[in-house]
Structure formats: structure tokens, C-alpha cells
Amino acid sequence: MAGKGNDHQVVVSNRIRLARNLATAPFPGWAKPDARKQVLDRILPVVEALPEMKNAFSKPLDSLTGLEKRVLVERHLISREHAGNSSGSALVVNRNQSLSMMINEEDHLRMQAISPGFDLQPAYQMLNNVDNVLEGTLEYAFDPKLGFLTSCPSNLGTGMRASVMLHLPGLVISEQISKVISGVNRIGLAVRGLFGEGSEAQANLFQVSNQTTLGESEADILTRLERIIEKIIGHEMNAREKLIEEKATLVQDQVGRAYATLRYAHVMSSKEALNQLSLLRFGLDCGFFQESIPDPMDLLLMEIQPAHLQLLAGEKLSPEERDTFRAELLRKKLQSLPEPDIQGGDASLRESLQTSKRQTRPQSPTPSDDE
């Protein structure tokens, strides 16, 4: 598979979500509290009984504090929109957070599987498997011609949304990203920022997902998505090589300043931290670290986000306090890392693109693009 060798540098994670509804109950948006409760009582025991959900985290959404919900949003386990309206809703997440089920979100049941890297098959296999088991017990709303019925017509048919989160600093720095995005849009795929629909692109992260769910099989949708992702990986790697050939100093400057700022700043907004960590990861991929260091993407996607930070601090922090606490956290992390060696001639930089010293992350969540 072309580009596959470099996918770990470009693809952060992938996520597949299936939307399902019961044939015999109104959609959650239309349902009265009693009806929502009945749906919950019907689905929850079946979900909790899944072997995949052994020892799972299972909670009614309205039992969670505002902060806990915001942490789940930052982990892309629930969507921002549904964190508020939570009566009769529940969340079930397996131990390693690779599989999650939302009951009474936009649809009666939304199941989401996350896997690291580019390969969409593990997530799809896990979901398909679970879906088959649930289908044996729950009576899904299904139309022989249209397929699975969903709250929003945009999910009708397969009810599947597959998305891949890509880290594209090369295309952003070399100012080719708009061209790539409009190309992807033209062939019917969506490109979104870190937090799904309508969110701004931050930290050079972009989610690419299918827009159509009707008239194509799941396998065809995934194949089409994979082909495009391969092409984007190719473009990104070309952009990186070209940058390093033609603008090595610019890359060294940006990565050096990012490392420096993360290591020595005392006040840092979430937005700045995201962008600096993205550049640090890029520097890692460019081989600027001689030793293996933890992936900055984990910090980026989780720890430095506002709610995670507050959870860590164990107290309510004002935005100013968060910016100070975030900077402190990052300073400590960076001080425990080996110093980068941001010199290296063009040739050695080019070589190092192939041998990034980044540690492989065992597991990482993908953003939600629920709509």
C-alpha cells in the first residue's frame, strides 16, 4: 500500500462510528423522558453484557459532573452538543477506551471504535462484530431499500462514519493545505478540524471522513477513504522532503522555537500549546531527537486540554490559572526529555524522515465528528 510505510508519521488515529435505532421507539430528539428511559432500559443491559464491555465504565450521563463531561468531550467520547442534553442518556466505554457506546445521543445507539494508525480494518471488524451480536437481540429500525434509519438523513443507509485524523504540518508550512482540502472535498469527503464539524483546524490536525452513507457498501466507503488517505500521506511526505531540502533552516527554526517555548514559557494558552506541540511532533519526525521520547500528540490531544488540566489540578482553575498550570506541566515534561539536536545537514534530515524516533503509542483516541 503506497504511503503505508510513513503512515505512522501522518496518521494519528482512525475512528468508525455506527448509528443505530430501535424500530419501536421514537428517535431521541422527539422522545419524551419516559420513552428515552424505556430505550435506555432496553439497550443498556444488552450493551453491558457484551464480552467486549467486560469491566467497562458505564454511567448515566446526568450522573456526571460538568467537568467530567468536558473531559469526555476532550477525549472525543461524547460530542459537545450532547454533553448538555443528557436525561436518559448513558455512556459505556471499554477498559482501553477503544470501544464506546452512547445511548440516547442523537440516535438510540451510537457505537464508536477507535484504533491507532491508518488501518481502518481493526476498528471496523470490532464494530461489525458487536453490531451483529446486538442485532440478534435488539430490533433495529431498518428499511430494505434505504438501509438503517437514523435521526439525521445524512446518516441514512449504512449509518457509518469513518474518519481518519491526519497530522499535516508539511502541507500547512508549505502552504499547500487549502489545495489538498479542496481536492478532498471535491471527491465527496469531508475535512474538519480537531473537534469535528465547524471546528477550526488547530495543531495542523485534520480529520478526513466520508460524507455519504447511502448507495455504497461499508467496504466500498472504507476503501475509497483509504485510497484518499494514502494520497494525502504521499502529498504530506513530499511536502516534508521538499521543505527539508529547500527550507531546512525554516524547519529548524520553527521546531527549535516550539521546543524552546514549551520548555521555558510560564503562560500558555491551549491554542498556542496545541500548535507548539504539533511542531514538536514534526521535529520528532524530522529526527531532531536522538533518543526515543514520548509522542507529543498524547499531551496535545489529552493532558493540556482545559478539562483534563482541571481534573489534574484537582481544583477549579480560572482561564489565567489554567494557562499558568499548563505552562508548568509542559515545562516539567520537556525538562525530563533529552535535548533535541536541531542541526544536521539536509541529507541527514532527509534520512531521518524515514527513521523517526517517536515512541509508538499503544492507543489514542480519535476526535469525534458527530453531527
Place this chain on the structure above:
Amino acid sequence: MAGKGNDHQVVVSNRIRLARNLATAPFPGWAKPDARKQVLDRILPVVEALPEMKNAFSKPLDSLTGLEKRVLVERHLISREHAGNSSGSALVVNRNQSLSMMINEEDHLRMQAISPGFDLQPAYQMLNNVDNVLEGTLEYAFDPKLGFLTSCPSNLGTGMRASVMLHLPGLVISEQISKVISGVNRIGLAVRGLFGEGSEAQANLFQVSNQTTLGESEADILTRLERIIEKIIGHEMNAREKLIEEKATLVQDQVGRAYATLRYAHVMSSKEALNQLSLLRFGLDCGFFQESIPDPMDLLLMEIQPAHLQLLAGEKLSPEERDTFRAELLRKKLQSLPEPDIQGGDASLRESLQTSKRQTRPQSPTPSDDE
């Protein structure tokens, strides 16, 4: 003397210049080449014979390359305006660069003495001494009522311009600088940027100098200037203490980022470097360095300036190459320094304001404000 204890943190250097002209020759701006040559032949031997000028650097200006002249401008030994028009001009500078004489600049003779710190007396004594010796040989253009006659009426009378270069990061960061500048202007003193009249304030450096030369004795002018400088030192130290009491994190952030950027950037303009070095010096004054380190002001005023940089590189550098070379130079300097410890509670910061670990500079030039 109030504020005197902290003057080494605020006062970079002081400079006094006397303008003198021969009674029997036209001013340099009006003089034909022959007349300029005659003035040079009259003055140069007398200047070179001064005991203070033993083993001095003595050169006709038109024997210097463009780069050498730019280096002299950056050292504030000649003015930008006069670096170009140099036929019949000469420069004589003593070994430690504390005393310099320009012949056929704006006036027939301009002598300048520079000394580090706040005390204007050493510079004045040296100049006065030299002036008395020269007066014995050269016939100065002098009017019993007006005093010394000069090319520009603004220098008429004493022909003296005394200026003190102040480093005022506290007043700049706490946004009180405009108020202080207009106060100083109101009482008839001039405030200028790093490179004299019309130059932008950079690196939080400000030159304060007398505007009037007529109707006041040299001693009165110097006393008045000293009193104002004392007041400004007081304001600056108050601003610093207040910043550290009320905005310690902001100070730590700015100093930390400055250190970080200087240490890790790969492209840096002269303007950015000036400002970062200024913040580094401020950090030093705040006690962020546990060990003694060289004063960043020397780097700031000399080494990183464009012409100095080119002289150091030994080749003609394009502006882009200069920015890369400058960043490299700064990275190396910073890497050889001990790491700063930019933590410290408010109390320890406040204390450290009194015990800056900056090495005392043996000698440093002040900017020229020739007009």
C-alpha cells in the same frame, strides 16, 4: 545619591561630546575639499600628539571600507549621517575606545568620551582635560557672549551634549514609559532610541540627553541631567518591584521565552535579537541566573549588529544569511551559559533585584546622538 545603588542595573553607559571649530576656517559643511584638507592637517597632528591618544587608532575616513564604517556606526564612534560624506574627515580613537575624536564631521572637531555606568564625571574630566590642552594650540571659534560657535545653532554655547543610555524594561512592560518620556521632555531633556535622533526605541533602551547648550554652564547641565537620571532610575526600580510583586508570572514568561528563543531559534532578525537580549538582561537583573554570566548588553550593542556580524563571518552576508548566522551565534553563546532558574517565589525575586549576578562590564560604548 538616591537610586545610585541600582544604577548598574539601569544605566548602561554615558557619553559626553564637545563640538569645537577653528576660528579661521569655514565650517565643514561649507568648506571646499582644499579647506577641509587644511583643517585636517591643522588638527590631526595635535590630536595624535595627546598623551591620551598614545597608540590610538587613527584613520582618514575615506580609507575605510563601507563595512568598516558601518562597524564604527554600530559602535557609536561615528554617526550614520557622516559615514558617507568623508572626504577630508578622520577618526582617532584611543586604545580602549573611551575617547574618540572626529575631524571634519559636522564640526571641525568633535570629541567624545564614553564611560560605563551613571557617573558623568570621569567622561567630563577626561574631555575637559583634553579640551584645555587642545585650546592651547588650536584657535577655537569662540564668542564671549555666545560661547563656542558650532555648525548647528543647537550646539552653540557649551558645544556639549551629555547623554546617558538607560535600560528601562520595567517601565516598558508596565506601560509607564510614555508618561516618563513626556515628563522628561517637558523639563527640556531629549529622549531618543538606540541609534540617536529619530531612531526607534529598541531593546528597551533609551538615551536621555540635554537639549540646551546655551545659558547654562557645563556643570549645571550635568547636574540637572544627573538629577533626572536618578529619578528615572527610581521609577524603573519601582516598576520592576511592582511587576515582580504583582505580575511575577508575566515576567518569568517573558524572560523564559526570551532565553528559549535566543537559545533555540535558527533565524533571527536584528530587531528580534535586540528585544530578546534586553529581556534576558532584565532576567539577569531579576536574579534568574544562579551563576555569573556575561552581560547580554555587550552582545546586544555590538556583536549581533549587522556589520559586526559580517566582520565576524569574514564574508559578505545577505540579510537572510545574517539572520541565520546571528541565530547560530546566539545559540552558541546561550548554550555555553548555565541554565536560568526562572522559578522562585515573589520574595526571592524581589530580593534578587538587589543582587543581580551580572558580570560588571569593564567598558562599553554609548550610542551617539549626534545631530
